Amino acid sequence: MLSLTDDQPFSLDRTLTCGQVFRWHQVPDGGWRGIVGDRLIRIRQDGSRLTFSGAGKKFIKHYFSLDSDLPAIVASFDRDPFIHRSAEACHGLRLIRQPPWECLVSYICSTNSNIPMIRKRIEHIARAFGKPVEEKGITYFGFPKPPLLAGTCEDILTGCKMGYRGKYVKKTACDVGDTDDWAARIRSLPYEPARRELMKFSGVGPKAADCILLFAFQKYEAFPVDVWIRRIMRERYLPALVSNTPLSSNEYNAIRRFARDHFGEYCGYAQEYLYAAREEDP
DNA sequence: TCCCAGGAGGTAT
DNA sequence: ATACCTCATGGG
Numbered sequence: 001m002l003s004l005t006d007d008q009p010f011s012l013d014r015t016l017t018c019g020q021v022f023r024w025h026q027v028p029d030g031g032w033r034g035i036v037g038d039r040l041i042r043i044r045q046d047g048s049r050l051t052f053s054g055a056g057k058k059f060i061k062h063y064f065s066l067d068s069d070l071p072a073i074v075a076s077f078d079r080d081p082f083i084h085r086s087a088e089a090c091h092g093l094r095l096i097r098q099p100p101w102e103c104l105v106s107y108i109c110s111t112n113s114n115i116p117m118i119r120k121r122i123e124h125i126a127r128a129f130g131k132p133v134e135e136k137g138i139t140y141f142g143f144p145k146p147p148l149l150a151g152t153c154e155d156i157l158t159g160c161k162m163g164y165r166g167k168y169v170k171k172t173a174c175d176v177g178d179t180d181d182w183a184a185r186i187r188s189l190p191y192e193p194a195r196r197e198l199m200k201f202s203g204v205g206p207k208a209a210d211c212i213l214l215f216a217f218q219k220y221e222a223f224p225v226d227v228w229i230r231r232i233m234r235e236r237y238l239p240a241l242v243s244n245t246p247l248s249s250n251e252y253n254a255i256r257r258f259a260r261d262h263f264g265e266y267c268g269y270a271q272e273y274l275y276a277a278r279e280e281d282p
Numbered sequence: 283t284c285c286c287a288g289g290a291g292g293t294a295t
Numbered sequence: 296a297t298a299c300c301t302c303a304t305g306g307g
Binding site for chain 1: 286287288
């Protein structure tokens with residue numbers, strides 16, 4: 001059990017529904033069940049009271065970034081009325097610290113897809129390759145480590161509704177090897193060179209790289225630009241941009257650099273509030 | 283039927 | 296560097 005304090009807001013629901021993670025499900029009593037690596041975690045929030053099983057306090061605090069000073073972060077990017085409203089609408093949303101490998105695969109799975117489809121793909125991969133985790137006679141599946149996805153037997157991944165992304169996951173699984181050295185290297189680098197390194201992996205372009213840097217490596221300068229964020233930025237901040245063309249690399253860079261200047265060093269946090277509030281504002 | 287979704291790789295200029 | 300083309304899949 002963890003007791004939250006008023007000066008450090010946290011909304012479990014907003015944190016888990018904003019689209020940053022894909023393996024959490026709400027259960028009928030209002031709590032949540034999720035799989036992180038090979039752990040099955042259950043957690044629920046009743047006001048300032050957070051109860052959970054499957055992981056210790058230390059893990060939960062770290063995973064949900066409960067040790068971050070959220071009001072200070074929000075204050076740092078609260079620089080105009082629109083982001084202010086988004087921040088109020090998603091009060092308590094925190095960026096999660098995801099395990100790098102499953103985050104990397106998740107965002108390779110994400111390209112040119114919608115969130116329900118991404119969730120299905122990841123579930124397929126876990127079911128096909130992951131370690132079984134039993135609870136009350138029900139079997140869940142952990143997320144498979146790289147060697148399990150690097151096997152040579154043909155494109156078994158395409159059976160996971162991966163489409164053309166199957167070969168990207170397989171190639172990346174081969175390239176990272178069987179240690180976490182790749183993640184340590186990325187972590188040790190500043191944002192821009194870390195981004196260039198990540199983009200060397202097959203299936204990782206600018207958008208996926210920025211998501212992975214933000215969600216797995218806490219590089220908060222990353223500002224992922226998808227079609228939603230592009231729309232919001234054009235409507236609210238950069239009206240000179242013309243759309244209805246594919247998002248070019250130049251335009252992507254223009255948007256993320258504007259965001260870095262306008263929102264500051266936590267622009268990635270601002271991005272998640274904009275994304276999470278995308279349906280709410282006319 | 284067409285269009286869209288948390289895009290990226292490949293190829294020809 | 297930049298412009299086009301293609302890549303599966305499911306839902307509206």
